[in-house]
Amino acid sequence: MDADRITEKLNILADAAKYDVSCSSSGSKRKNENKGLGNASNGICHSYTEDGRCVSLLKILLTNHCIFDCAYCVSRKSNDIKRAAFTVQEVVDLTINFYRRNYIEGLFLSSGIFKDADFTMERLVRVAKKLRLEHNFHGYIHLKSIPGASDELMNEAGLYADRLSVNLEMPTEAGLKLLAPDKSHQEMIKPMGYLKNAIIKHTEEKKLFKKAPIFAPAGQSTQVIIGATPENDNQILHSANYFYKNFKLKRVYYSGYVPVLEDSRLPALNTSVPMVRENRLYQADWLMRNYGFHVSEIVNNHQPHLDLDIDPKLSWAIRNMQEFPIDVNRADLKIILRVPGIGVLSAQKIVSARKFGKLNWEHLKRMGVSVNRAKYFITCQSKEFERRDLTGNAIKQFILATSHSKYIKNVHTQLNLF
Structure with a gap:
């Protein structure tokens, strides 16, 4: 060779x-x-x-x-x-x-x-x-x-x-x-x-x-x-x-x-697909395969594009505020899976753990629930986070602001390491 x-x-x-x-x-x-x-x-x-x-x-x-x-x-x-x-x-x-x-x-x-x-x-x-x-x-x-x-x-x-x-x-x-x-x-x-x-x-x-x-x-x-x-x-x-x-x-x-390649049938050479669009498609695909969402609940003829600012699960929840809040101590696994901030493993832990007692926010945190997202859509034994007068758009802005603050904090932490 x-x-x-x-x-x-x-x-x-x-x-x-x-x-x-x-x-x-x-x-x-x-x-x-x-x-x-x-x-x-x-x-x-x-x-x-x-x-x-x-x-x-x-x-x-x-x-x-x-x-x-x-x-x-x-x-x-x-x-x-x-x-x-x-x-x-x-x-x-x-x-x-x-x-x-x-x-x-x-x-x-x-x-x-x-x-x-x-x-x-x-x-x-x-x-x-x-x-x-x-x-x-x-x-x-x-x-x-x-x-x-x-x-x-x-x-x-x-x-x-x-x-x-x-x-x-x-x-x-x-x-x-x-x-x-x-x-x-x-x-x-x-x-x-x-x-x-x-x-x-x-x-x-x-x-x-x-x-x-x-x-x-x-x-x-x-x-x-x-x-x-x-x-x-x-x-x-x-x-x-x-x-x-x-x-x-x-x-x-x-x-x-x-x-x-340069080709009249293709987008211009200086045009590329935003990485976030690719990520949103993968997130939507994950909801279809693992969370029980039907594709038409995520996108349809009236809403043909995924929201690039927020993930598709949060987007669905904000468009369907009539479904919330849910009580995690009583709700079915199927609807718990639809709560932003709660993954498959966390949802399964919730259903198993509540057999032994009422769950509060501290329990949910220990199970891996992202409380900063989930708190707008669920209730539990504790009343600490409850605020039910927010519109879907207001919730979106609060979550985006929280995410941005975390990003800035992480950047500062990284810079302080050097």
């Missing part, structure tokens, strides 16, 4: 892979047996696990050569950039060598399209297969599925990868046709449907036969680019909800468009 040439390829193909954000994972259980390499565990992700550990994945493209000319993609065929491609063995060797040096805990592998979907997908699968069978590698592997690849290749990919993902790229078909006329959502939906059915089938087989092979134990995910086309948050989140509901996705990732 020519070390200089491999380093050059790595620089090119790791840089090209940075635009794909759908590389975190959860839910994979791949036991390390027979003294193999690595171990994939619950909650492994690109940056932090659920228990707070920071982890790393080798995140690269197999190649940045591509037959497509998608306007938003830095690897589009008409873009004048330096091209490179790894061989299957080079990716395998890099993964093993990086793992042995404790640089990484797994591999995220995507690719441009060499000449067709099967040709490219077959090489991605070979990487995973070699790692598993020849090197007994049990670390996390995420493969980017190539739309148009055969069901046989998709099935093989699921046997060796922990997670598979098919990028929708644009939230709507109209947006995709504008910027990538050679692609369609239907081509992307087909492998999603196959993976959904295959995961269900293998899960049922695993229940019946202990030695049945595992299949994509961390499920499938997708990514949409926001800001390259004019879809509003209502359209984006309804699209995500459709794919959650119909294809059992683990995650939808929202990637703010990064201007990389």
Whole structure:
């Protein structure tokens, strides 16, 4: 292996892979047996696990050569950039060598399209297969599925990868046709449907036969680019909800468009998507998946954009003040979960603890409740914070002022450390 040439390829193909954000994972259980390499565990992700550990994945493209000319993609065929491609063995060797040096805990592998979907997908699968069978590698592997690849290749990919993902790229078909006329959502939906059915089938087989092979134990995910086309948050989140509901996705990732090319169909090069919009979409997505919110409660035709000043849970509460205040000593878990400042774990602690006595503000603080937010929407045994003459807009301003004061205090604290 020519070390200089491999380093050059790595620089090119790791840089090209940075635009794909759908590389975190959860839910994979791949036991390390027979003294193999690595171990994939619950909650492994690109940056932090659920228990707070920071982890790393080798995140690269197999190649940045591509037959497509998608306007938003830095690897589009008409873009004048330096091209490179790894061989299957080079990716395998890099993964093993990086793992042995404790640089990484797994591999995220995507690719441009060499000449067709099967040709490219077959090489991605070979990487995973070699790692598993020849090197007994049990670390996390995420493969980017190539739309148009055969069901046989998709099935093989699921046997060796922990997670598979098919990028929708644009939230709507109209947006995709504008910027990538050679692609369609239907081509992307087909492998999603196959993976959904295959995961269900293998899960049922695993229940019946202990030695049945595992299949994509961390499920499938997708990514949409926001800001390259004019879809509003209502359209984006309804699209995500459709794919959650119909294809059992683990995650939808929202990637703010990064201007990389001059094109009349795209926003100006000096225009970028505010990070806060991306964050608000993730928060709204979290409410849909973990807090029992329906997408139409968060955004709709009358309110198509998320509030950039406050998080979507607080925004919903302020728009629905008739639902509050609630008594945390009596309310159902479902409505407690809707209170700003109360997370899933805190809500569960409240329901469990109140069986043994009435809860007051001090109890709630100890459970992790953000009292500065929750106090406007709940009552408990103590009357300390109760004030019920505030409008929703006044509450919003109070919370924003409190948040700003905390930020200033933290800045001053940091400055005093030096």
